[in-house]
Amino acid sequence: MSLRKAGANWVDGDRFYNRGEELEVLSERARDGIHTLITAPRRMGKTSLVRELLRRLAEEGTFETIFVDLEDASDPADAIAEIGAQSRSLKGAWRRIRLGFSNALKEIGGRVDNVSISELQVQLRAGIAAGNQWRKGDDIIAALAENNQRVVLAIDELPIFVSRLLRENGDDITTEGKRATDKFLSWLRKNAQRHRGRIVLIVSGSVGLEPILRQAGLSAQVNIFAPCDLKPWSEDTASSCLAELAEAYGLGLPPDIRMAMCRRLRCHVPHHIQQFFGYLHEHLRRENRTRASLNDVDQVYENEMLSVRGQVDLEHYQGRLRVVLRTEEYRVALELLTEAAVGGGLLSDDVIDQYSRHLRAEVKAGAHPVIIEDVLYLLEHDGYLERQSGGYRFISGLLEDWWSVRYGQNFIPIMSR
Ligand SMILES: Nc1ncnc2c1ncn2[C@@H]1O[C@H](COP(=O)(O)OP(=O)(O)OP(=O)(O)O)[C@@H](O)[C@H]1O
Numbered sequence: 261m262s263l264r265k266a267g268a269n270w271v272d273g274d275r276f277y278n279r280g281e282e283l284e285v286l287s288e289r290a291r292d293g294i295h296t297l298i299t300a301p302r303r304m305g306k307t308s309l310v311r312e313l314l315r316r317l318a319e320e321g322t323f324e325t326i327f328v329d330l331e332d333a334s335d336p337a338d339a340i341a342e343i344g345a346q347s348r349s350l351k352g353a354w355r356r357i358r359l360g361f362s363n364a365l366k367e368i369g370g371r372v373d374n375v376s377i378s379e380l381q382v383q384l385r386a387g388i389a390a391g392n393q394w395r396k397g398d399d400i401i402a403a404l405a406e407n408n409q410r411v412v413l414a415i416d417e418l419p420i421f422v423s424r425l426l427r428e429n430g431d432d433i434t435t436e437g438k439r440a441t442d443k444f445l446s447w448l449r450k451n452a453q454r455h456r457g458r459i460v461l462i463v464s465g466s467v468g469l470e471p472i473l474r475q476a477g478l479s480a481q482v483n484i485f486a487p488c489d490l491k492p493w494s495e496d497t498a499s500s501c502l503a504e505l506a507e508a509y510g511l512g513l514p515p516d517i518r519m520a521m522c523r524r525l526r527c528h529v530p531h532h533i534q535q536f537f538g539y540l541h542e543h544l545r546r547e548n549r550t551r552a553s554l555n556d557v558d559q560v561y562e563n564e565m566l567s568v569r570g571q572v573d574l575e576h577y578q579g580r581l582r583v584v585l586r587t588e589e590y591r592v593a594l595e596l597l598t599e600a601a602v603g604g605g606l607l608s609d610d611v612i613d614q615y616s617r618h619l620r621a622e623v624k625a626g627a628h629p630v631i632i633e634d635v636l637y638l639l640e641h642d643g644y645l646e647r648q649s650g651g652y653r654f655i656s657g658l659l660e661d662w663w664s665v666r667y668g669q670n671f672i673p674i675m676s677r
């Protein structure tokens with residue numbers, strides 16, 4: 261079947277391209293009972309990779325699978341109820357879980373198999389009293405471990421959830437937040453170890469978990485996970501993906517055109533490849549043509565990818581930074597990225613030193629301290645910037661251009677202030 265265009269959401273099946281090696285590694289780990297933490301910058305295809313893996317494992321009939329998204333979970337009981345609700349599709353485990361929550365489920369009685377997962381989650385959540393969430397959680401995971409078939413439990417957006425716990429929905433990491441996070445991760449870890457071989461965990465998220473835990477001094481909590489670092493596509497892979505899409509939609513996209521598209525992006529984030537193709541396709545359709553030229557590539561890049569409409573993804577990059585940084589750190593992160601954008605893609609060590617001095621002066625004047633190394637660590641770890649001699653550089657040409665268009669205009673670099 262030919263490759264179809266993607267929407268804004270994750271893809272699997274006939275919209276999923278490449279990543280054969282990663283799928284192979286993850287299948288093998290699942291068979292060997294090894295838990296995984298998937299790390300990669302925004303929009304690299306983490307959720308899609310996990311969804312496609314689950315689809316294939318279910319198709320092979322080797323595992324039953326659950327996908328849990330913790331983006332909206334507000335506390336551990338919420339997260340546990342979400343795991344419980346998503347387990348409804350597992351025949352063996354669900355019988356036991358249902359029994360354990362029989363009181364809470366009375367109200368929806370006979371409708372329990374027909375209500376939406378979110379309604380089911382609410383009912384299960386109501387059945388978890390303050391203080392007994394860990395026991396309820398243990399019961400749910402034990403039910404999964406006793407399921408007829410082995411279970412792969414994928415947890416997406418764990419870092420967002422952890423970040424929320426740490427900050428108790430405020431700006432600063434609190435002692436209580438640290439305690440709650442530590443407890444939740446200990447619970448997860450204990451269960452992952454206890455049921456090793458019966459349950460395999462795959463954790464992912466649109467922000468890196470390590471920088472968040474590092475801020476809280478809780479890094480050791482995730483050492484049960486083997487990392488899987490999802491890389492951008494190589495130019496060859498990105499170009500072949502474009503070729504397949506072009507063929508599926510009857511477009512002429514010769515190799516030099518595809519190469520020009522890849523070079524513009526510099527870093528071949530699957531979502532950006534898809535976005536570029538989508539805009540080019542629309543552009544050619546408007547002009548009633550099917551063959552793209554280099555001029556089309558330039559036009560679509562400048563007028564569509566960098567347009568306000570094209571920048572929706574920029575909001576995503578920015579929004580995720582906001583989630584994991586304190587207000588002052590976030591402000592510094594935005595400035596550093598803008599310095600890099602207006603500095604021809606490079607954030608020089610001199611500029612960084614100047615910011616350090618400036619921040620120290622602000623602290624003396626009573627401001628909240630910001631550790632610039634922490635901000636840079638996050639920007640590097642989460643794939644915004646990479647270290648190179650003399651400073652840091654934007655990895656993605658697209659992100660650099662977006663940043664420059666959005667913030668570059670009225671910005672006065674620190675060296676000129
Ligand atoms: N293997 C793939 N084949 C084709 N397109 C892909 C693939 N992986 C990702 N994409 C494209 O990237 C988009 C984002 O994918 P996905 O949501 O899986 O990324 P993510 O890394 O989970 O993003 P986020 O950082 O926002 O969580 C998809 O809509 C699709 O356009």
Ligand SMILES: [Mg+2]
Pocket residue numbers: 306307308416465466
């Ligand atoms: Mg995702």
